[in-house]
Amino acid sequence: MSCSKSLRRVALAAALLSSLSFAGGAHAAVLNFDDLADGLVPLNYGGLDWSRFGWTAFSTAAEPYTAHSGAGRVASGFLAEDAASRIGFSQAVRFDGAWFAGQSGAVLSFELFYQGQRVASSQSLDPSATPSFLASGYAGLVDAVQVKSQNHGEFVMDDFSFTAAPVPEPQSYALLLGGLIGIAAVLRRRAV
Template sequence: MKQQLLALALAPVLALSFAAAASATTLTFDDIGADGFVPANYGGLDWSQGDWFNFGGAQDPYTAHSGDYRVASGFLDADAATTIRSATPIHFDGAWFSGLDGATVTFNLYYQGALVATSATLDPSSTPSFLASGYSGLVDQIVVASPAQGSYAMDDFTFTAAVPEPQTVALMLAGLCFVSGIARVRNRR
């Protein structure tokens, strides 16, 4: 009985701990620290499908949103070459864009191989603008679609790692209480 009460008392604490662990990650590209290709596993994501290039310094209209660095796709790449993958599901918030007028960008979001959402379309300018994913579900692959790859810059790519829902944590604790209760009964015999 004490163990069950302890588990019930710990459930809210664990749920809050999981919620705190779900803080957003923003990749600024400034920590890469040099011009060159984005490392394959930068920020815990897989950037190896494309030739994302990190660059710094003032280059109008490719204005950074924060810091000095931002990334660009390869010039005239196919959209598939902009694929960013995550080994574990994430919630993708969006990113900031600047670039040439007409170099519109859209996010295509995938989960387990299926297209689950497409964002609005943003026409960049020299003033960085945020393009929200517009989707709150889980994704494991993000494609930045544009008819003019290489003519925009992306900065402050923001996502949140998926964490168990509070109901899942409570269910796990209930199972743990059940198993510990059975173990106690067996130990008394």
């Protein structure tokens, strides 16, 4: 077997091992609000920052404020400012979107933030009694999401979905370093 074939196989194996160890850190989360009592959403519900006091949880059936799954859902304050609907993440995530239902005409969208800067806005959604998914439309990382609307309090949100970015563990770095040392040893042995 030639040196270049050996090197390619070792490099491929190191890359596969490295990608497997990093992929294990990513996880998808869906907050369905079914475990909340009626009232203000707790400040750290789901590991997120809800401290703007813009969200209230409720589970009583009420048309057109239909839940997408279960009975729980959250509503922003009636005629609240967009800033009151801001939800912060404890680490950078890929935000997928959420389900909304409510009064027709309560058009809403997402504004996505990273390190204090707005990085993207979603399409708009005009809710109805039938829950509809509003996708973020952004594949990059964010650390805060804000719901933008002229009619806060006239819609509900359910099944808030995001994927936490993989955070490499120290073992991942050790494995990568070991692979690089192995490649260097093979190269040195072949050069002799």
